[in-house]
Amino acid sequence: MTTLATFAQEKKTYTLEDVIPGGNNYFNLVPENIPGLQWWGDVCVRADVENIRSIQLKDGKESILVTLEEINQAIEKGEKPYQLSHELKPLRSLMSASLPWSERKVIVFQQNSYWVEYDFGQKKITNISRLNEKATNLDFCKTNDKVAYTVGNGLFVTGKGEESHQINPSQTEEGVVYGQAVHRNEFGIYKGTFWSPKGSYLAFYRMDQSMVTDYPQVNTSTRIATLEPDKYPMAGMTSHKVTVGVYDVKTGKVIYLQAGDPTDRYFTNVSWSPDEQHIYVIELNRDQNHAQLVCYQAATGEREGVLYEEKNPKYVEPQHPLVFLPWDESKFIYQSQRDGFNHLYLMDTKAKGEGTWKNGKLEGTTYLEHLKVTPLTQGDWLVQDILGFNAGKKEIIIGSTEISPLQTNLFSLNVKTGKRTLLGEKDGMHRASLSESGTYLIDNFSSFNVGREITLLPTNGKKGTTLLKADDPMSSQFKLPEITIGTFKAADGTTNLYYRLIKPVDFDPNKKYPAIIYVYGGPHAQLIHNTRFYDARGWDLYMAQKGYVMLTVDSRGSDNRGLAFENCTFRHLGVEEMKDQVKGAEFLKSLSYVDGERIGVHGWSFGGFMTTNLMLTYPDIFKVGVAGGPVIDWKFYEVMYGERYMDTPETNPEGYKGSDLKQKAGNLKGRLEIIIGGTDPTCVPQHSYSFLRACIEAGTHPDFFVYPEDGHNMMGRDRVHLHEHITRYFEDHLK
Template sequence: MLITMNAAAQLKQFSLEDLNFGGTNYHNMIPEYRNITWWGDELVLRNAEECKLVNKANGKETTLFTEAQLNAWAKTNEDSNILNLGWAQFPYAGKSLVLIANKQERMLIDFKKKAVVWRQASKGQEFADWNNASKAVAYVSDHNLYVMDAEGKTTQLSTDGSREIVYGQAVHRNEFASMKGTFWSPDGTKLAFNRMDQSMVADYPQVNTFEREATYEPDKYPMCGMTSHKVTIGVYDMKTGKTVYLKAGDPTDRYFTNLAWAPDGKKVYMFELNRDQNDCRLTAYDAETGEKTGELYREVDEKYVEPLNPIVFLPWDKSQFIMQSRQDGYNHLYLCTLGMHGSRMASNTKSLEVEQLTEGKWEVLSVLGFNSKTKSIIYKSNEASPIQQNVYSVSVANKKRTRIDEGGKGWHEGSTISASGRYLLDNYQEPTVPRRIVAIDTQTGKSHCILNAKDPWKEKGYNIPEYSCGKLKAADGTTDLYWRMVKPVDFDPNKKYPTVVYVYGGPHAHNVDARWHYSSRSWETYMAQKGYLLFILDNRGSEHRGKDFEQATFRQLGQEEMKDQMKGVEYLKSLPYVDQDRMGVHGWSFGGFMTISLMTNYPDVFKVGVAGGPVIDWKWYEVMYGERYMDTPESNPEGYAKTSLLNKAKDLKGKLQIITGMNDPTVVPQNCLMFLNACSEAGTQPDFFAYPGEGHNMMGHKSVHLHERITQYFEDYLK
């Protein structure tokens, strides 16, 4: 026993500089990674100083070129050296061309001929979107949208761009998977783009306090029930020089999203959604005239429909495309054929035949691409387990599904397929596997391991806690919920430990899956080292478990989630080593909302809480997200009243620290400030800390400071 105790004492202790992403030693503490990309069906390893060809059969690496060589071939000087080989692209299968950039220009360099074969200016271009077919680039400069062709000719597409008239950028506050604002046709000669008029949206009065006299720097922030922006879609034709706008009608209180092009570039498709977000339509427009040519599909729901993926045409059949939908309760793939009559999904649709390709009580999580030879779709799903993500193929002809990844019970997050779809780069983790990367020939089944990362914590001699995972029943008595537990370092089952419940709980996120350490956040390890037990539960309302699972929280955010979290607390209380008198709770954003909800609705359960960036009342949240789950304050006054934490300020008993970024553009500071006001009126005493100039998350080394503060609060009041 003495030997064992001495060995444990000799193990290193973590600091937040080791564990937090803003820490000075963090980069040495994460599992080894390979920055590998596809060059057609070939693999290329991108390092800071060189790019190497990786043999898929044996893993042998052969240098293609170095950074020094590229700079010599490009004849650059110190002020215009290649910026970063980690961003090198190989856009043309079979051609020895690398796309690379410096501060002045982007270049195509032929690394066999050792020469630059094409250059294009890039300085001052924001939101640049380069097309490999035409070599044209769309970009924003001084709020206006421009297109530069392969020869360098520049065309200005807008003149009224401003803070209020936004071109070529993501719209709808990045909801509905809107992450960009320009969309090239397949041949790169036409550009569809967003134009967002937000002149009618109220300014939220953010303030820059870093000036000698604080300055006014407002955000455009449409709150639930208030006036939102208007989006229109333009199409620019490089051949004619003309721009038309899609004739979609009045854009007021409508959302346009997930744009896609027909393979021949003659039509633009998009999903149109009403403001209530319960009526979704797939529509088609003539790219030349802007005229609407048809409504192909319609999906309605008594709660909400949320389009998140554009349609994707089959590479071997221009009359067929893949659509993702939750119309049967789970997100699945549907094969859609143009020009046919009848539809199994929308009786009023006459121009589309729709056939379900995948089905079951699990979800397709993303589509990776296609294998044209086998006429199959490559996708990721959680069919094997709600906490796994695996790679499958499904045959378009017979719907046969085949699992094609290597790992048994892991999360295949970084897995990608080659241009032809024959080869899979399988990048995954398992609870005890930090990272493994394997090249797989899906046709022969042969594979080669490119990386089997070692555990950096064990390698460096750190004292590591125990990570475990299990499931329990939700408050509805039937639904399985998954949890993660991190036990204190040197755990003794005969002791009682202070316990912290970490919570998020909202849509489009989950905490527990089959990644390394069951996806444990490094702060949990830090707390376990200090003698705490951590418990994390994914309640109903979180992602990837089907429509009913997510929509259980509709119009009453926080209510069903709290019931499920309390089932987790009930389980914790059944464990002899959990100190029921020392229970805390912590979360950020939706998790901050959940933290204060739990602290005030169950004031005798939680002694200490730390709530970061919390929503306090959903009437102060933005239109797209807030109204999807809560409807408007006018149509759901009971729901807004029930979920508002202003009314709960009087019920606060334990120690609560609230933390916010003082310039948070996502959960505006008004939430925290009005809760503090409610507490002052009710006579309750929360603590408060604000980070000037920071947004919804603390960036850089301030994240270390943040987690030191969170930790110290539990140390002061819970331990």
């Protein structure tokens, strides 16, 4: 019996099918979740396949509000006056349904080419709006019951019992796009339409790409390969022109903001005043070192003036739209890194500022306040998100790194006193959504020691009702490696860098193991957090099982450590970051169980650039590398991101030359494989092709693998194959 019990408890080994998204067992091994949690005003509800349930805040008890069966019965009836009802097919799931109105018992959902509203009090369909069957980028406005959407390059609006109205001219405008995200999704831009608070207007982006060079992507899946070009403005080249339009729902007329010549300017973070009279846009020059908050008249498009300006000799990077206080419509919150970390500033539209340029705490930053400004948060930490407001207590609910740059914690912030109150556990990463009144949060929390915990959390700082405590199923089923985090000094000798170290499964301190550094190192990315496995990916765990020491270092240049930590790489991408990764390699060599002659490196995108660069710049340290979707020459990268961190090739020739990996092709000593998606729209294939040509001319021999018709990342089964391929490369050449 003792032998049998021991055998029964023996833990298994895991495969890539277990740990890679797209693997056939991956989703069985992530901590349990409660999908479909959302707010119906101040009522927490859960939408699943068959039902939508309400959840009691005090005890978590559930009650059914609406069922899939009753909705399908209403669809089957097809009652008038909604003549489209007979065209609806039975609904298969309620997972994507939402309840936008706290005062109405109505759910909304999209079903194929229709936007549907169902009243579960009356048990009948109360609204059906027809969409184009190719509709994308849906934007629903609950204050006017209308949906904006795009089809191809066109923008449409539809409503209750209406035919869709096309906002842009119906005649073809070659290269002009309406209602979609612009500036290649930089500057916090993720959408292209912006409903006004009362639904009277729809602001939208119009992007003219007709002057932008086509990158000739080729689809090889057709009988004869087909040219499918991308509009791709490379650094220093002509970029697209953006204007902001305003559609008047009542009259159907469109006006454009009178912003002047949009050439070489960026229009970001579009926001509305609560009374719908004004539109605010943060405008950024092409050099990205001077941001202006500009106010426009919504009805006429007239430019009223600049409310705030900020300059930095490296770059200014606005990421967040204005947020008005719900209890005082004359004041809004602006977010800025002018003091070195992203913080909140309260601006008063009814009070003038000093109107003189001042110095920020971060060297080189200057700012000009045309309105009265009051700092709401300060310190060597950053505000990551505004979740909303508790208007009754005049508090803002925020997520921040105040406790640790490895975490996101939740706080209530009193606008008058500046007092911050921690909400929920001090440990770990918290993702949350706020109820309508701001009195409760749905807090989804995890840390290295907590698989997942979901709590209905009051915003007064008290304990809430826990809906779920989930262990990590991998911990109970598999032998897992030891994972630790720590710090060492950066190459500058003063800055602390966080690292994550994973020892091999069944670690033997007397053995000598090969080691791999998994790297990214670029802006807006952080690879180490206090969450499951300290953010280690499934492949890192898999390689530890195969007998590798795995190290990751968040070098200078990466996210959540402040602007100076990030922008020290300005105009010379790769230089400081590589120095810090070499410190990581030196740390590995200091470990008695690491074979210093067998150190490899792997990364994707900016990490692919870093991997290739490390292999070429430090060929005696790194023996094997796998670079995915790498930037090879920043002249080939897109305007917004590339010029922010490198300026233009014309103004920074030395910087571009120093980070052009083709120039180093002859330095390759170890084994380097480059892997790309065949139609990558982010790091276009020209990067890797040009590097291969440089290696041929230099007489060096990298390896190369392409995923035909894949983009910048491999998804689904291709992702499993990708990691099989990467693993084989290290097994063949490093082990």
